[in-house]
Amino acid sequence: MTTTPFAFPPTYNFPPFFTPQPNTTTRHSQLEKWSSLIQSWCRHHRQYRLSLIDAVETPLFHNTALRKRLDLREARAVVDWMSKSEEEGGGGRRAEWISDAGGASSSGALGNGAGMGPKTVAWIWWRRPEEWADVLVDWVEGTGQKGSVLTVYELIHGEGAMSQGEISLFDCG
């Protein structure tokens, strides 16, 4: 949608960023940085689902300047971490694996993902459902439409919604 290139954080150009760190503390902050990078990437591209098999070839996981990349296994580890809640030592449920069957029906992107195991496609919650709810409520209150009935179409393509920008591509799949 947007034509402006994605601004990578400086850590993206830090070579050790692409190596799994053995030190637990360092590993944790590394995963945090990856998590926020993936989230901002998806947000920038208005993307809600991330197919890892495709994504590992994109600049997100492949730094061509450094000739460094995060391979599929590592990327899966990152998303795995994101999908766990903070109590489990994860990244606060910022991702959710989509089972193979459900994912394949919704998108052709998984055509080459068959046989790669279930963990290939994930929702990236750059905004969690609860946060979406807050955004909606704020928007409804901000535009003074509390109490009125709105269709989904209105929500997505309505005049006010367009100006909000956030939910213009809201697509529950």
Next chain:
Amino acid sequence: MLFKSLDLTTALRPLLLPDEILLFVQDAVGLYEGKYKVQNYQNGHAYLTSHRVCYVAAEDPRKYSVAIDLKEIDRVESQAGFLKSSPKITIYPKPQKKTDKSRSATASPSVAQQAVLHPTQSLSHLPQTNLQQSSPSPKPINATWICPICSFSNPVPSNFDPATASAATNLPPCLACGIKPPFTTVLKAAISAVTSRESPLLSSAASPAIAQDTCQPNANASLSPFGSGGTVSCPRCTFVNHPSLTECEICGAPLSAGPSASANRVDSPAPLFEQSHIANTEISESIKLSFRAGGDKTFHERLRGALVQRKWLLRNAPPVPSPSQGASSPGLPSSAASVESPLPSVPRHAGVGIAGLERRGLEARKKNELVIGNAFEDLEALMASAKQIVALAESLARESGMTTNESSPETSAVLSESAAALGMVTTKDMLSSGSESLYLSELARDLAEYLTDDRKGILQREGGIMSLIDLWAVFNRSRNGVELASPSDFQKAAELWEKLKLPVRLRRFKSGLLVVQRYDWSDEKTIEKLQTWMEELRQVPPEDPVPWDWSLFGRAVTAQEAAHRFKWSVGVAAEELEMAEDRGVLCREEGIEGLRFWRNYLSSRGYDDLSRLAI
């Protein structure tokens, strides 16, 4: 004879004088002054050298270590162990001249000195003198009890008060057989002594303060009354002895009436010697070394050998001329005649040019041949000319080192010279057989000295840290193939460093690599060094353009680079880098180039502007 204070090396061993040789070491040795144990000197190492007998306490060795010179020893007696009594070696000092004795008597903080000073001193000094006297000398009860086992007459301890003592009072064992006496025996002896004392001089034992006052005019008045004719009556059997006797002629009880001010020491009935710090004090009668862990026989044997050899006489002797000085040196009387007369050779050396140089070289070679030939004729000769041989071996090693041109000439120089430089080599030969722990502790001290020796600077050159295996190799090479330390002994010795409070430490890295480092070396220091380095790398632009922001991230370092920079070995460098990674200071980058380390920007928040991008 004086107890001399002792200089210790970094490894807490006696610092040897030039030419002094270590002959024997024994641990678990106690020191006696006369019959009495010296406090704080009851568990230590006895070092016998060619010049001295040194005692170094295990606890607080810098404070409690003394030495006596062999040249002041008159004779040595060995006393075998008996029941619970450990074997002992008694060392008798040479008798001193009368003038010396009186001088030394006044030199000690003694009653006699106070007695002399007292009349001229102002009264304001009185409390002070009283204080000084009351501390070293307790109530002088000159009591002895007879051991029922071996009938040895022992002194009753000074802190034994018949009024308060009970059966629970801790009694010292018999000095001869080591069996504890029955309480009643000691009590009877003490009471009889007190009663016999109180009759001639009531004030003496009653109160210490009064006793001091009466002491001052005449130091010995309270202890033993002089007879009218200068004779001394025995405190035990009342036999009137000649004043020059120190022991009663009849019963053998010690007489306190000697002119020496060490009276309060000799007659102190305490089994413990009064002073706890005995450096620079006079030895009154004899000293004893009690060998609680054996080794007395060898010690005695070697001590006698050293006393016969009198190596200390050689201290000022001219050094043995080294063979490199040329044929003209009159070093070998036997060989000089066979080569050429030294006198005519001197003028020939002057100004003959190349021919002269060649001849000189020829003479030097001949001389070397002779030295080697003589030295190996028999073992005695080898011992006699050991110095020459060592000097020759060194010069040969130096020459060969020059020709082979090794990569690190310093190391080879160290190795070749260390045969002589490693002066204090403890070999198994110096220790009594079977005392493995003593060998290990002495090996540990050897190693510590070897490592901290500034002349060689082994540890400095290795960047302050060195793997144990490297050290083992260098150390054994420096021993030139003699008395090599086995790897297991070596490791055990290294593990003892911490226990012995030596200035080096053994450290085990996570991977199990054992390294040697100074005791003040810490991970924090290493990390500090690494951080400064990383900071430097951020200042210097890299030679080739790099895709990352070098002013922010700096540059990656490998273990090889770290080893090169800090002069570590590569193994040590890798371990140190991983240690820093463990601490979160560095982070790693694995790539086709290998493992490289970066400053940890992943954890540092300061450079993190991802939070700006994150939701």
